[in-house]
Amino acid sequence: MVRLKTNSIVKLFLCIVLCICFFKVPNVSADSIANNAAEFTISPVYPREQKEDDAGYFDLNVKKSTKVPVKVKISNLNKNQDIDYIVKVGNAITNNDGTINYTDFKNKKDKTAKYQLTDLVSKKELKQKVTVKAGESTEVIVNLNVPKQAFAGVIVGGIYVERLTNSYDNTKNGVNTKNHFSMTLPVVITEQAKAKRIAKMKLDNVVVKKGPEITAKLHNVKPVMFGKLSIDSKITKKNRSTVLVHKKVNNYQVAPNSSFDYLVSDSSNQLGAGKYILDMHLQSGKRKWHLVKDFVITSKQGVPLTKQTGWLGISMMLWIVVIILILIIASLVAVIMWQRKKLKS
Structure with missing residues (x-):
């Protein structure tokens, strides 16, 4: 009897919930759609x-x-x-x-x-x-x-x-x-429907903002419109081969005689002050461009050494301090051993 009574209460509760949901369903009229x-x-x-x-x-x-x-x-x-x-x-x-x-x-x-x-x-x-x-x-x-x-x-x-x-x-x-x-x-x-369209992309400038945020100013200098442009960009330290920032995008569209700002990297990178190289490979169908430009990150723009992370995610500054301490200890040990060797002789 208790189980039967419990089932009846549950059914009644569900009916009440369904009725409430039914009455609260918004009535979307054709007029409200037309107004929007x-x-x-x-x-x-x-x-x-x-x-x-x-x-x-x-x-x-x-x-x-x-x-x-x-x-x-x-x-x-x-x-x-x-x-x-x-x-x-x-x-x-x-x-x-x-x-x-x-x-x-x-x-x-x-x-x-x-x-x-x-x-x-x-x-x-x-x-x-x-x-x-x-x-x-x-x-x-x-x-x-x-x-x-x-x-x-x-x-x-x-x-x-x-x-x-x-x-x-x-x-x-x-x-x-x-x-x-x-x-x-x-x-x-x-005016020439079947004329061959020769496009030409240039890298006008590299702009660095505090963060650092690196933007490449790309420029289509020809009266040609094209699409399916892929951009593969890499940033390395000058005279180094290690890639520090890598970004690739596809399916860009470019208007004739126009320029745009391509964000190579936002402030999530770990680039500090120094000289760098931006290397970009662009391709749209058979069209290919290789664009390279040097740029500088100042101490005000770059990530401070205290905030840069190194091996194992440990702060670069901490690694430098540890290395300096190791060198000091090694030097002291070398001096002590040299002195002991001298006394024995």
């Missing part, structure tokens, strides 16, 4: 210069001294509200994490670039504001004025569309968050 959606789409309207109709972005083979109308179709999916958008043209750069940003509006023109996408667009069309009526679509035109002088390689950038209506800065608990939706269509322009 971008509520718009963008699509390219290809000009006749487009190489492939189904590319999904603008891939144009142009001729010099021509005007190419690039159109972006903005569709407002909200059937109850007109929505404002901002349309901007930007240039392609390489992010430090090895990805390409197709709409950079802030960086200065790379000194190795003859043209950028924004050079081909009038100031009026670099930034346009447009209102799309509820449930309708609008085409925004950006005219590309191809230079009179022929250019080699590719010019890369993008057309950026951001929703302005219901886009706002939200401050809560001291944290600023921005509620906005944006989309980008890359633009790739060339």
Whole structure:
């Protein structure tokens, strides 16, 4: 009877828990999902210069001294509200994490670039504001004025569309968050569709910050875009062969005529003050580069000797003290033995 009563109590308890869970399941409605959606789409309207109709972005083979109308179709999916958008043209750069940003509006023109996408667009069309009526679509035109002088390689950038209506800065608990939706269509322009693309990577500089943190400034000095770049970097002491820092990454993408900061090592290394060599092997398909540069870590930047670890994880300073003591003891023993030997003689 006791066991039967206990089972009944357990069943009743489980039923109560299940009922509570059932009533506490949040009800996600279609309206709440719609409120969090971008509520718009963008699509390219290809000009006749487009190489492939189904590319999904603008891939144009142009001729010099021509005007190419690039159109972006903005569709407002909200059937109850007109929505404002901002349309901007930007240039392609390489992010430090090895990805390409197709709409950079802030960086200065790379000194190795003859043209950028924004050079081909009038100031009026670099930034346009447009209102799309509820449930309708609008085409925004950006005219590309191809230079009179022929250019080699590719010019890369993008057309950026951001929703302005219901886009706002939200401050809560001291944290600023921005509620906005944006989309980008890359633009790739060339005059010689089948020309051989010769890329060239350079190691402009090695920057050392306190820690030490070592960064290599890598630079693509040619109007060529490429991907699947692997970087194998090693740091050795100058005139030594022991590798102190080793890092390898794969599948980096590089924009034409762009530079980026590659973090060779953060402050987790044990490099102290001294002269070092950064040795880098880069490869993208058949393209290969071997880049080498000397650099110096100052006493303020490097890890102090007291914090450096040596054999068995023991502090380098402690090892130095132990070695000095051993040398002193050995010297004293040698002197004592020499004196005893002298007295016996």
